[in-house]
Amino acid sequence: GAVVSQHPSRVICKSGTSVKIECRSLDFQATTMFWYRQFPKQSLMLMATSNEGSKATYEQGVEKDKFLINHASLTLSTLTVTSAHPEDSSFYICSALTDSLGDQPQHFGDGTRLSIL
């Protein structure tokens, strides 16, 4: 159980294109979803936290107008990289949490490799 699916797994597009990445919790309802960015051989960097039905909370230094997050339902959150440029190329990973308190861990998706030409 507790499967998180990300789509697409890989995307290659031209500079200036907007790219949408989906994160779905397949067998549970996710009250909170997180979006991370990971550069090669580096750790995961939290970009933002999203709660269903409310605005996302962005980490310091992350442009909210550049990285649009929508958490419209308890099973789906989307990250849109607007007007993507080569420096936005990275591995984007989402995770989902079943409840705010208690011992349930974050469940991670398999990531989306974004390459901007």
Add this chain to the structure above:
Amino acid sequence: QQQVKQSPQSLIVQKGGISIINCAYENTAFDYFPWYQQFPGKGPALLIAIRPDVSEKKEGRFTISFNKSAKQFSLHIMDSQPGDSATYFCASQERNTGFQKLVFGTGTRLLVSP
């Protein structure tokens, strides 16, 4: 104070040996300490986690040792296998305050040689 320091950066262990990865934290409000395993091109997967009310937790070949006074915790992989070759991240979290952000360590690339 939100940092989690992880060492070593990389580790080579022979098959059958013990792999040991260490982490240290500063924030005494952290109360949940998971370890994640990540294979290339995949997302992290929870391996094992511990709360600060116990000093050790064992699941199969994986053991977490926790030293609350030193603010350190470590992952031990017994009888390491080539299939264990991956990047391992420790993390810390303030669960009791409802603060759900995971603070990740810098990662350790483990290579288990056949």
